[in-house]
Amino acid sequence: MDRVSDRRLLEMARKASLSAYSPYSGFSVGAALLSAGGSVFTGCNVENASFGLTICAERVALCKGIADGFREYETLALWAPHPVWPCGACLQCLAEFAPQLRIVRRGEKGDVEAICLKELLPAAFYLNHR
Ligand SMILES: [Zn+2]
Numbered sequence: 001m002d003r004v005s006d007r008r009l010l011e012m013a014r015k016a017s018l019s020a021y022s023p024y025s026g027f028s029v030g031a032a033l034l035s036a037g038g039s040v041f042t043g044c045n046v047e048n049a050s051f052g053l054t055i056c057a058e059r060v061a062l063c064k065g066i067a068d069g070f071r072e073y074e075t076l077a078l079w080a081p082h083p084v085w086p087c088g089a090c091l092q093c094l095a096e097f098a099p100q101l102r103i104v105r106r107g108e109k110g111d112v113e114a115i116c117l118k119e120l121l122p123a124a125f126y127l128n129h130r
Contacts, residue, residue, distance in 0.1 A: 009077035
């Protein structure tokens with residue numbers, strides 16, 4: 001099976017962002033998470049009037065994958081109105097299952113920018129030494 005390309009993943013993330021529920025921030029985000037086996041799980045941000053209950057697109061995608069029995073991931077694509085990397089909470093959640101995760105986003109000029117989770121969160125919290 002052909003691996004899903006970064007651009008294809010970004011397109012899936014863009015489509016997922018169209019489902020975002022973001023009436024408070026107006027910042028609609030989409031994520032597409034590629035499993036080690038080639039399955040893709042998408043997510044969008046889901047805001048709440050009680051702001052602290054808002055869930056980011058990345059964690060929605062991760063939870064969908066976990067709920068379907070997938071525990072290993074290779075790449076996360078992130079789509080937002082302007083280029084962003086995942087927040088600290090999402091990085092920590094992603095590190096639980098994919099400490100080697102690649103993360104890609106659409107750059108300002110439409111190019112694909114990539115970084116490793118470990119570069120964004122070099123000292124993730126783990127109960128057991130890794
Ligand atoms: Zn987040």
